Amino acid sequence: MDIRPIFSALRRHKLATLLIVLEIAVACAILCNAVFLIHQRLSRMDVVTGLAENELVWVKNDGLSGDDAPALMERNLAALRGIAGVKSSALAFPLPLASTSMNFNPGMDADGTVRGPNLGMFIGSPGYLKTLGLTLVEGRDFNADEYGDMESWLPVSPVMIVSRSLADRLWPGKSALGQAFWVGKKRYSVIGVVEHLVRGDLRGTASEYAALFAARPNRLFSGLYVLRVEPQARDRVVREASELLLRLNPQMLVTDKGTYAEMRASYFRQDTSMAWLLGVVCAALLVITAAGIVGLASFWVAQRRRQIGVRRALGARRVDILRYFQTENFLIVSLGIALGMALAWAINLFLMSRYELPRLPWHYLPVGAVVLWLLGQLAVLAPALRAAAVPPVVATRS
């Protein structure tokens, strides 16, 4: 099909063409970046915590103090194990994605002159790795006699289990077993490596820099009971566990409770609502852009009724008229897309400088282009069909 007549027609409507091209360009630029942002949020939410997420419930409380605290905690743990559907119970701090964390930079030598990367510390009572459902890929779990006392947040027990991510970072290319780091004057050596373990909060590539320590129940981490339960019993256990703890400890304050799925959802709540918002804006953008195309195309069809009649009288078929408007729309949208891609790239650069976003992957651009081409063709279809229906006899009227 010869597109020269289309160009000369568009040249006579420079302003309107320019406007619709600009609208498509801005829409294309925003769409590409918004979809990219949605993708970023969703992939952040895909993180593997390493826990048996479907089987965990937790009860947070204000903790215990005093000399009898360890005994009371042992009693509470035993009582919790008595609830139907509970497989095991432990005290642990923190949980992955709990939004609280304990962090430190270990010394890589005895005097602490060489410091390792900032990493998250996990502490728990006997059996807590099993309760959390962590998977060991190397070495072994803590033995019963390796759970000891604590001295101001530092476990006395000199052994630890690290995440594979941390092991690869600290001792690349060799087995982590037997390796050690120092916290203050205390030396801790690795006896096991877990496959995955995410910290209390996500920190980019350091999200899984985590080390697990062992201690008997201690008032320092008396605030969080974790239970591994039958998945279908979760909601009931949450309720019963908190009632049981309140009954056993009349002064206790249960500050929060829930399933691990809820804790995870609450960590990502902001991301979820942002993804929804971006999605709604994308949809609205598509609707508005389509409306703009329909409006302008209808106007042009109405304006050119006579010319269309003349063309039809001179032998153009309906399909030729249809093709004319479809091709015109394709050209306009293509111009918009070309401009929009440059704009999308510019917006991405701006976002990268302000919000620490990665570069827009190139494949977003062709996908965005195809979407807008389809949208344009759909939007122009109704006006173009109306144009094709103009009878040749119109040419004779004035």
Added chain:
Amino acid sequence: MFTYYLDLALRSLKRNKLLTGLMVLAIGLGIGASITTLTVLRLLSGDPLPGRSATLYYPQVDPTTREGDEPQGEMTYVDAMNLWQAHRADRQAIVVSAQVKVFGPQADARPMGLSTVATHPDFFPMFDVPFARGGAWSVADGAAKARVAVISQALNDKLFGGGDSIGKSIRLDRWDFRIVGVLDRWRPTPRFYDLYGGGAFAAGDDVFIPFETSRDLAELGIQGSGVDCWGQMEDEVHLENQPCLWLQYWVQLDSPAKARDYRDYLVSYSQQQKALGRYTYKDKPKVALRNLTEWLDYNGVVPSDVRLQTWLAFGFLLVCLLNTVGLLLAKFLRRSVEVGVRRALGASRKTVFAQFLVEAGVVGLAGGVLGLLLTLAGLWAVRRTPSDYASLAHLDAGMFLATLALAVFASLLAGLLPAWRACQVPPALQLKSH
């Protein structure tokens, strides 16, 4: 003349309902999205203490061995107490908060977890905190580690049915405190004075006690939620001599000259501490004295998501406006004949221009009303999100007017170009061809 144009505009808009509907929808959606995000942004970036914020400062010094030029955000007990005892500012207060287990006066009631602030009495006048009954404790009460408390209006309503609770007692964990003051409603947004405690948009605090008492009863655990140690912590209850940052310190300095003097004082204080061997900075002392607004900025109190949403909304508004310009252009140029006739009958370009602008303005006003409804719906949705600030998102009178003004302004802007093009129509040509 204006009413005549208004009449013409309404007739013309009625003639093509679809096109009019599209334009109103576009402006309404764009305005709704922009005003919703702007309301949230304004809520979050507002000045919590208008008129006072320029005299409130957050001093920073740095006793740590860490790298970097910026001093730390929090203070050690030693530094905070040294600065407080020096009394170099017009008012000064240490601020630290935590959730504390509180028991009401009723026997065997279950405890509540309440946000409790430990501070100095200057806190109340310095931050313009209103009292409904009683008042703050005295400096002497603090020095005597008196177990006295100021409670919020909400807590007074809850525990004492809104009655006079002065002199009555509440129990914080294991200790009884005598109530000396009840606040009036007070919830500054953001909760600027305690960014390291419950969070910038957390619900208000319920209990205020003397800082000295909170140290005397260290097991209350009022340590903030960001204890930050640069060395080995040896006692997690008594943080007084630990290498840990955990306190916030605020001063009021009534004139810029006093602020300059205070900054000099921070420098000389740091030099003195270095001479004593406490500080280890290399070249020059790491100090800062930010005022309230600068402190909020420095801490990035406005979530970056909210800024991003605002950018997005205005990008969307731009698309909506381009759309409206295109549609108005189509609409106006379609009426070239009518314009030609009017021009031939003696209408000047100016009057034609005015007529079309009025029409654009009518579209804008309708779009504004739709936008207003969408804004209300949008804010309703925001209030249903789980963010801390959600419940505060409401449309105030200012933003209400701003919505309509922005809509009309935007539509007039969109109408400028089409109206100008329309009034360029030469009278003779149109008459000739028809």
